[in-house]
Amino acid sequence: MITAIVLISADNSRIPETAKALADTPGVAEVYSCAxxxxxxxIVRVRDHEQIAEVVTSGIDKVEGVLRTTTHIAFRSYSSSDVEAGFSLGE
Structure with missing residues (x-):
């Protein structure tokens, strides 16, 4: 599974509607509004890199209210439990 983080600048007057439409986009796992x-x-989760291009350019970029996107592809995932487990191996 490949994860991409897509940073989105949106029309301020349409943020709730834009977020809902993004959440309904195939390949989009989660959407967060933020400061x-x-x-x-x-958060986009797909099986291969070609799907990332499709989700972003044919899906996210076409949603009304999306002004700009920047996409970051994740290489590796870390969670607090993973980090704690790594430190406890030597004990």
């Missing part, structure tokens, strides 16, 4: 440099963050 900061971007308005929304979408």
């Amino acid at each position: 900061g440099d971007v308005d929304l963050i979408a």
Whole structure:
């Protein structure tokens, strides 16, 4: 499974509708509204890199209210339980 994090600048007057439409987009696992440099963050989970291109360019970029996107592809996932388990191996 490949995970991509898509940072989205959206039309401020349409953020709730845009977020809902993004969440309904195939390949989008989660959508977060947030403060900061971007308005929304979408987590995309797909089987291969070609699907990322399709979800972002044919799906996310076509949603009404999306102004700009920046996509980051995750290499590896870490969770607090993974980190704690790694440190407890030597004990």
